[in-house]
Amino acid sequence: MPAAVITAENLVKKYQDFAAVDDISFEVQPGEAFGLLGPNGAGKSTTMRMVGAVSTRTSGALNVLGLDPDRYGPEIRAQLGVVPQSDNLDMELRARENLIVYGRYFGLPSRQVAARADELMAFAQLEDKVKAKVDDLSGGMKRRLTIARALINDPRLLLLDEPTTGLDPQARHILWDRLFRLKEQGTTLLLTTHYMDEAEQLCDRLVVIDKGAIMAEGSPASLIRRYSSREVLEVRFGSDRNAAASARLEGIGDRVEVLPDRILLYSDNGEAALVRITELGLRPITSLVRRSSLEDVFLRLTGRSLIE
Amino acid sequence: MTDLATPSDLERGVALAARARKWGAWYVAEHRFRVMRSYLQTVLLTGIGNPLVYLFATGVGLASLVDANLGDDAFGGVGYLVFVAPALLCAAGITVATEEFTYPIMLGYKWNPVFLGMNASPLRPGQIIDGIVISVVVRMLLTCLLYYVFMALFGAVPDAAGWVAVPVAVLTGLAFGAVLMGYTSTLTEDTGQLAMVMRFVVLPMTLFSGTFFPLAQLPLYLQWIGWISPLWHGTELARVFSYGYAEPIWLTVLHVAYLAVLFAVGWVWARRIAVRRLSK
Ligand SMILES: Nc1ncnc2c1ncn2[C@@H]1O[C@H](COP(=O)(O)OP(=O)(O)O)[C@@H](O)[C@H]1O
Ligand SMILES: [Mg+2]
Numbered sequence: 001m002p003a004a005v006i007t008a009e010n011l012v013k014k015y016q017d018f019a020a021v022d023d024i025s026f027e028v029q030p031g032e033a034f035g036l037l038g039p040n041g042a043g044k045s046t047t048m049r050m051v052g053a054v055s056t057r058t059s060g061a062l063n064v065l066g067l068d069p070d071r072y073g074p075e076i077r078a079q080l081g082v083v084p085q086s087d088n089l090d091m092e093l094r095a096r097e098n099l100i101v102y103g104r105y106f107g108l109p110s111r112q113v114a115a116r117a118d119e120l121m122a123f124a125q126l127e128d129k130v131k132a133k134v135d136d137l138s139g140g141m142k143r144r145l146t147i148a149r150a151l152i153n154d155p156r157l158l159l160l161d162e163p164t165t166g167l168d169p170q171a172r173h174i175l176w177d178r179l180f181r182l183k184e185q186g187t188t189l190l191l192t193t194h195y196m197d198e199a200e201q202l203c204d205r206l207v208v209i210d211k212g213a214i215m216a217e218g219s220p221a222s223l224i225r226r227y228s229s230r231e232v233l234e235v236r237f238g239s240d241r242n243a244a245a246s247a248r249l250e251g252i253g254d255r256v257e258v259l260p261d262r263i264l265l266y267s268d269n270g271e272a273a274l275v276r277i278t279e280l281g282l283r284p285i286t287s288l289v290r291r292s293s294l295e296d297v298f299l300r301l302t303g304r305s306l307i308e
Numbered sequence: 309m310t311d312l313a314t315p316s317d318l319e320r321g322v323a324l325a326a327r328a329r330k331w332g333a334w335y336v337a338e339h340r341f342r343v344m345r346s347y348l349q350t351v352l353l354t355g356i357g358n359p360l361v362y363l364f365a366t367g368v369g370l371a372s373l374v375d376a377n378l379g380d381d382a383f384g385g386v387g388y389l390v391f392v393a394p395a396l397l398c399a400a401g402i403t404v405a406t407e408e409f410t411y412p413i414m415l416g417y418k419w420n421p422v423f424l425g426m427n428a429s430p431l432r433p434g435q436i437i438d439g440i441v442i443s444v445v446v447r448m449l450l451t452c453l454l455y456y457v458f459m460a461l462f463g464a465v466p467d468a469a470g471w472v473a474v475p476v477a478v479l480t481g482l483a484f485g486a487v488l489m490g491y492t493s494t495l496t497e498d499t500g501q502l503a504m505v506m507r508f509v510v511l512p513m514t515l516f517s518g519t520f521f522p523l524a525q526l527p528l529y530l531q532w533i534g535w536i537s538p539l540w541h542g543t544e545l546a547r548v549f550s551y552g553y554a555e556p557i558w559l560t561v562l563h564v565a566y567l568a569v570l571f572a573v574g575w576v577w578a579r580r581i582a583v584r585r586l587s588k
Contacts, residue, residue: 015588054427054428055587056587065321072325073432074431074432075321075325075430077430078320078324078430079320079321079324080428084424084425084428088420088424088425090425091420092343092346104335105328105332105339105426105429106324106430107430149425156317
């Protein structure tokens with residue numbers, strides 16, 4: 001087996017007494033798309049900054065591309081592409097110029113950078129925005145430009161911190177498509193997200209993080225298999241009657257979760273569960289059978305929902 | 309984008325990093341020059357307009373009045389224009405410093421955090437600061453050279469060694485600017501601090517640094533402003549070269565040392581803050 005691209009062992013980052021990252025361990029293999037899934041404040045960005053060699057760890061071991069970030073920051077960063085949580089494109093420069101300037105930070109020759117910038121503007125589907133002011137780009141375009149910028153040095157590892165947060169559904173899909181393409185080309189991806197659909201779409205493997213700690217690890221499918229049933233039945237009885245109804249649902253399916261606005265019934269056969277509810281004489285206002293998702297995994301692991 | 313870590317990948321990374329370790333500051337400077345290009349017009353207009361306006365006003369306007377009323381003796385045997393021109397030159401260095409060591413710093417850390425982008429590349433925090441210093445040296449040199457050309461045209465530089473006033477003015481700007489850069493680096497938000505610096509530091513400094521009249525004419529309780537002012541040290545030094553202003557040699561050495569120390573202290577301070585702010 002080839003050497004891992006990232007190895008983190010008992011990684012800890014403390015701000016004063018507060019552990020933003022609290023003893024996490026994971027490994028990312030070459031060519032893998034690895035996800036950190038967790039709610040706001042889970043410690044995802046902090047982990048990304050340590051992997052990106054711009055933040056020193058408090059304790060634990062970390063190895064990125066075979067090197068220790070504390071000692072070989074520039075060597076590691078020379079081989080990374082970084083898409084930070086909030087764009088830091090240069091507003092004083094035009095779109096393509098952002099790529100050129102960035103490529104120069106890597107000491108790449110101007111001519112090579114220029115050729116690569118053209119390629120990447122095309123890859124980001126921004127050919128007609130070459131001379132655009134960054135301010136005039138839409139959120140999705142800015143994000144794509146940031147991704148293009150991160151690829152200027154032909155990185156071995158691409159870090160994506162919440163690549164699609166704040167984008168509308170269409171912009172997200174365009175972005176996912178681009179990231180898929182990178183994945184197909186074999187780029188190793190480390191990405192954070194608090195969207196379970198994003199994690200399911202893009203990640204080969206992921207860790208679920210909450211409060212700086214890893215709650216579970218595996219492929220999206222295996223996590224769902226391990227921590228949830230195949231299907232979920234969602235029923236609503238009206239907010240004041242959900243609790244009373246839930247008491248009578250025990251025994252139907254594997255597990256019942258009562259949320260403020262609805263009840264989730266975990267079962268391998270949602271339709272059958274719904275039939276049994278009606279047999280009990282209960283009449284939900286609405287009902288919906290869906291497949292289990294990572295959201296259910298998170299709920300199971302933490303008792304909370306991913307997006308509060 | 310290979311999926312296997314081969315030795316050549318590592319070598320490429322090491323080679324790129326080696327280049328960045330060596331030249332990183334210049335890459336940052338390159339960025340600054342690109343940005344400056346977007347306000348090149350302003351740079352040139354102020355670079356040409358300021359000396360024209362100031363030298364004309366003092367040389368043709370004020371000087372005739374002052375010289376007629378006070379005679380040459382008031383300013384150590386030279387005309388008012390010759391006396392005041394080195395001060396204006398150094399003040400021009402300071403003006404560039406107040407622009408280039410404040411706004412780009414606030415921008416880079418906070419308003420449009422391009423420093424974060426640089427920091428994610430092989431560049432190191434200290435190199436970001438070094439690169440800014442390099443770019444400012446270039447702009448300052450250009451501005452002061454232009455100023456000097458106009459000074460010469462207005463006949464304000466009698467001495468052959470007068471050109472030395474240009475590097476002196478640059479050093480003056482850097483001495484004040486580096487400390488200003490250090491201070492600006494500590495700001496996580498600009499809630500008017502920079503405007504306060506302009507009003508309560510730059511303005512009094514410009515007025516009371518022996519700029520428009522010799523420091524000795526100030527009441528003693530205000531003269532300390534001159535002694536700590538980089539503009540005073542710079543101006544006195546520039547006068548030594550531009551018209552052979554006579555002062556003890558130890559004082560000349562002190563001027564150079566004081567300016568150099570301020571420059572170094574400010575620079576190191578800003579670098580330290582960069583490391584702290586960019587390596588959380
Ligand atoms: N520089 C910092 N100083 C103090 N606390 C921080 C700092 N950066 C992050 N934190 C805290 O660490 C926790 C994790 O933050 P972060 O890694 O940004 O979470 P996520 O990216 O998962 O939303 C949060 O509680 C945050 O407030
Ligand atoms: Mg984050």
